[in-house]
Amino acid sequence: MPNLDDLIDRMTLEEQVSLLSGEDFWSLPAIERLSIGKLRVTDGPNGARGGGSLIGGVKSAAFPVGIAIGATWNPALVAEIGAALADEVKSKGAHVLLGPTINIQRTVTNGRNFECYSEDPVLTAELASGYVKGLQQKGISAVAKHFAGNESEIARTSNSSVIDERSLREVYLLPFERAVKDAGLWGIMTAYNKVNGTFASEHEWLITEVLRGDWGFDGVVMSDWFGSHSTVETVNAGLDLEMPGPTRDRGEKLVEAVKAGKVLPETIRERVRAILMVMERTGALGSCEPFAERADDRPEHRALIRKAGAEAAVLLKNEDALPLSGKETIAIIGPNAKTAQIMGGGSAQLNPHYRVSPYDGFAAALGEENLTYAEGCTNFRFQPLLKTPLEVSYFDNDALSGEPVFTTTEDEAELIWIGNVAEGKVAPDHFSARLVGDYIPRETATHQVGLVSAGLSRLYVNGELVADAWTNWTRGRTYFEEGCDEVVGNVDLVAGEPAEIVVEYATRPSSALGLSAIRVGISVPLGEEAIEEAAAIAAKTDVALVFAGRSGEWDTEGSDLESIALPGRQDALVAAVARANPKTIVVLQTGGPVEMPWIDDVAGLLSAWYPGQEAGNAIADVLLGKAEPGGRLAQTFPAKWSDNPAHSQDPRVYPGKDGEVEYREGVFIGYRHYDRHGIEPLFPFGFGLSYTTFRLGEPVVEAENFDAEATATVSLTVENTGNRRGSTVVQLYVCPRDSGGQRPQKELKAFAKVVLAPGESGTVRLALSPRDFAHFDAEAKGWRIAAGDYDIKIGESSDRVQTIATLTKATDGGLMPL
Structure with missing residues (x-):
């Protein structure tokens, strides 16, 4: 490893400053005199787009989006995806991938909800760590984003997220903390928005005190694109890199600020050292390879995307309708049937190698001659793109x-x-x-x-x-x-x-x-006759599959949804088809929850999200029983939008007013909110059905010295009692008693995904650390375990848990290290 301090000593001030902003949209300048190469970045997180525009460009592999990855509840699989993405980044001549997106799903209308993993900080943290480890083990830097408080796309470049410190520490910062401490994260991207009145890109408390001071982060902190707004303030706050280039606020302005004593030379050295550290870790420091991008369509990545897409699919309802035998006559219906909805919109989109629609997937599996098709209605947000020279x-x-x-x-x-x-x-x-x-x-x-x-x-x-x-x-x-x-x-x-x-x-x-x-x-607009045609086709077949949902036009960066009703006339389409055929199965493709007025009338419901370029094959695999529906909800599905924790009559709570968005719900987000207010969701957090059945054995809790150490281990046997191979997710929640309503009724603290053959049993061990029982004491500025009783609950979804033990902390613990 080269001596970075010696290298910095050899640089002029101008050369040092040159490394603190991009040269162009995707790279930093080289310093040929010192044999310092270019550091190149590429957008993610569900692929590596390369240096092209948001549309077109060199083709890339499209992996499942964030909410689909969240639904897998499988950090090991996510690490495998991270490793594959490292190969994709290398094929685009880059060293850094701008992902994962690990903001929390505060609302069900956030346009970028699809890009995030979960409403729960612990689940998000575990999956983020897997992604980062998989990527960085192959020498590609992850850049976790957006730090912090970017949970809405409305006025995101100007609004201030007003969040108390306890909620920040316990919910919104936790995934970033774990990515740093558990996975050794090399890169962080600041959010566009302000946090408590200060732009995230010049937030000294967030970047220097918390990220670097409390957590020990030693990587690079970069701005989101055009998200840096000052010279002195960002550099002194801890922002290493202004992107993109050419520079707007650094360069000669920063050189003059140093000469004027507004920025110390030592501060510049610290920022440069962070850049060089990541360059060294990724092999960019001494690299002089010519820039080249390749469209590598790897068979192993095709297989992984198909596997992950199936594992992300959540079976939400099944009245003896699934899996299909493949011998039925099948109607393929809906606006998403022949259109492959594989990803969301915005900076995460890319030019995929190919797109497999659900119709294509079933045609490949069963033969096109065995299918009938009707579009039924449209669900586009914009008129279909004009394609002509x-x-x-x-x-x-x-x-x-x-x-x-x-x-x-x-x-x-x-x-x-x-x-x-x-x-x-x-x-x-x-x-x-x-x-x-x-x-x-x-x-x-x-x-x-x-x-x-x-x-x-x-x-x-x-x-x-x-x-x-x-x-x-x-x-x-x-x-x-x-x-x-x-x-x-x-x-x-x-x-x-x-x-x-x-x-x-x-x-x-x-x-x-x-x-x-x-x-x-x-x-040309579709009329009522299109729905009537779809219902008529459905009436003549054994099974009607309705492919409904949204697209990347709706689920997109830069625009929140105005409701969670299905766009267009899709509700009417589902209702008409269900009246015509009692074996109607709906396949949803969305970036989050939707309202379902027809839920009682359909025989089956599968949430398939945006599972990447193999979408249709993965969906067909699940519906035909070739793969297990391995997903569990990582976000609660409310019965209606107004049940969501951020829904309020006061616009200051959402979508914001006078430049502020107040996170008044505090730590009571997601399932915690539904518990607190006694609201029954449409489908609870952690829920998902299997094609087989499981029995959880009697748990054994080891916590002999809990009062002194605040640690515990839970062990239990899980048995597949059905006749198919399948998976379940064992979920452990910690439930503080008598907290006076100041803490959630239960909080997910550990989980394990178990895959078992028919009749097979497996042992699950879930470990709990002191932090799993602690809350953040904002007044004392530290983590504390309050005296009292803590129920340990185990189950397979947040609404179906049972208490297996009660652990008692006799004395109030002192402050724990940050």
């Missing part, structure tokens, strides 16, 4: 004037511009563009044309202005809150007759992220 002309002004300086061709009508635009021939924040192409309608009908833009835009069809997002452009909930909401116009078109599409675009000032974008969609 388009000539795109760029102008180096915002008025579409003069001759274009660059012309190219695109295959579809969505363009996202970040950084380099038109091969550098226009300024990224000051240009205009004209898109011209033909659309050939398939039917004679009134078409709906949708236009969305981060910037000004207008759309003409055959010379007629159809959609205007220019004249009265208003910021909405698209493109990370940089774009307008969709403007939809109608136009009558004739089948087979080409219609000329002309779109004009011009930049406008960005609020925070330096992003420009445009999207055009077109469709």
